Amino acid sequence: MEQTGSVNRPESARCYERAQKVILGGVNSPSRAFKAVGGGAPVFITRGQGAYLWDVDGHRYIDYLCAYGPVILGHAHPEITATLTRAGEDGILFGTPTTWETALAETLRSAIPSMERIRFVNSGTEAVMSAIRVARAATGRNKIVKFEGCYHGHSDLVLVAAGSGPSTVGTPDSAGVPQGIAEDVVTVPYNDLDALSQAFDHFGKEIAAVLVEPVVGNFGIVLPHPGFLEGIRDLARDRGALVIYDEVITGFRFHFGGVQTLFGVEPDLTALGKIVGGGLPIGAYGGRAEIMERVAPLGPTYQAGTMAGNPLSMRAGLTCLDILSRPGTYEKMDLLGDRLEKGLLDVAQNHGVEVTINRLKGALTLFFGNRPVHNYEDAKASRSDQFARFFHEMLNRGVHLAPSKYEAWFLTIAHTERDIDETLEAADAAFAAVAKD
Ligand code: PMP
Numbered sequence: 001m002e003q004t005g006s007v008n009r010p011e012s013a014r015c016y017e018r019a020q021k022v023i024l025g026g027v028n029s030p031s032r033a034f035k036a037v038g039g040g041a042p043v044f045i046t047r048g049q050g051a052y053l054w055d056v057d058g059h060r061y062i063d064y065l066c067a068y069g070p071v072i073l074g075h076a077h078p079e080i081t082a083t084l085t086r087a088g089e090d091g092i093l094f095g096t097p098t099t100w101e102t103a104l105a106e107t108l109r110s111a112i113p114s115m116e117r118i119r120f121v122n123s124g125t126e127a128v129m130s131a132i133r134v135a136r137a138a139t140g141r142n143k144i145v146k147f148e149g150c151y152h153g154h155s156d157l158v159l160v161a162a163g164s165g166p167s168t169v170g171t172p173d174s175a176g177v178p179q180g181i182a183e184d185v186v187t188v189p190y191n192d193l194d195a196l197s198q199a200f201d202h203f204g205k206e207i208a209a210v211l212v213e214p215v216v217g218n219f220g221i222v223l224p225h226p227g228f229l230e231g232i233r234d235l236a237r238d239r240g241a242l243v244i245y246d247e248v249i250t251g252f253r254f255h256f257g258g259v260q261t262l263f264g265v266e267p268d269l270t271a272l273g274k275i276v277g278g279g280l281p282i283g284a285y286g287g288r289a290e291i292m293e294r295v296a297p298l299g300p301t302y303q304a305g306t307m308a309g310n311p312l313s314m315r316a317g318l319t320c321l322d323i324l325s326r327p328g329t330y331e332k333m334d335l336l337g338d339r340l341e342k343g344l345l346d347v348a349q350n351h352g353v354e355v356t357i358n359r360l361k362g363a364l365t366l367f368f369g370n371r372p373v374h375n376y377e378d379a380k381a382s383r384s385d386q387f388a389r390f391f392h393e394m395l396n397r398g399v400h401l402a403p404s405k406y407e408a409w410f411l412t413i414a415h416t417e418r419d420i421d422e423t424l425e426a427a428d429a430a431f432a433a434v435a436k437d
Helices: 010-020 078-090 099-111 124-139 193-206 228-238 259-263 311-324 329-350 376-381 384-396 417-436
Strands: 045-049 052-055 060-063 117-121 143-147 185-188 207-212 242-246 269-273 283-287 355-360 363-368
Touching: 060 417, 078 311, 099 117, 099 283, 099 311, 117 124, 124 207, 124 242, 124 269, 124 283, 143 193, 185 193, 193 207, 193 228, 207 228, 228 242, 311 329, 329 355, 329 363, 329 417, 363 384, 384 417
Parallel strands: 143 185, 143 207, 207 242, 242 269
Antiparallel strands: 045 052, 052 060, 117 283, 269 283, 355 363
């Protein structure tokens, strides 16, 4: 594939060269490298404002990466900037309780009532890892069931790939994860209650929890089939296992609360991250009081953090959720999402390119191919070559998507109809290039 990046973005290419000499792979998170889209230098960004990013070569992009989800207000929102300035002036870290922690926890609990007791951590990874530990402590069991293709951070237990079916344990999905850990993980296909039921039949009383993205964000946006979340709840309840919702992406993405409050199916434990920190590092986990009370200092399950609940993240989170709670925010993103989805479908069709779009409100994934996407196998079957071509064509026309066919396009309250229309113009040319290949 043609790599126009170094021609169009010589400064990014230079920055990447320099970074690679000191930062492993030039990136601090592997998905930022362009490995899944044929390589080349990632774009080095110097500034963001509203729905736009500017790179070191001076190009402007409409941003749909949105930092993989946290950026829902757009960049440099003036109220977030003001909050951070005030927080800086007040001192940024005390290692003591503050009332901002309580206020943010109260806001989360009133929007997501199943989170009766909450703990703040620093990332989604920590939130899920800690929720799993509590679930194991609460049930006295070790095994976790997760769904193929879902991502839950980089702790050992969730870096496990599927075994050969619901009656086998997994295998490490990363060098450095011991087989012993993988033996505690059973992975089944998303939207497949039969497979989950078989996993329970086989492992019965060993299963501590079922861990699930209630709407998938990590092999593209994929919705649960009607009854899937209820089925998970009922099977788990029957067998004495807990349910953990990983709402790190979905929390406050689609409405003011979690998918659990949108769909009315509650888990025992919830992990949050991303949006709830207003763009600063954050994670949070919580659930029923009697489960959470097993965590230190009240109980024997240990979990801690120097930066946990830090004032910058708490205050940015409070401001972000305050803005999101105002009338019309989610409706606006839903309408823009609708315009984007319809527009992309139209333009793709005009060029005879087969696509499938999965969307929930202000987040969508464009899969290349006509196979509906209900699980990871479906997502894998979508065309990587066409996505890679489309990605680079869009980037060269000023639209920054996530560099992987498995990611979502995220909207913010800063995007406008004009931005969508400009995106569709770029897509028109990008689909034309895809059609020519
Ligand atoms: N869970 C989900 C659903 C995620 O999408 C992610 C990150 N993309 C994580 C957990 C891990 O969060 P973090 O990167 O903040 O550790």
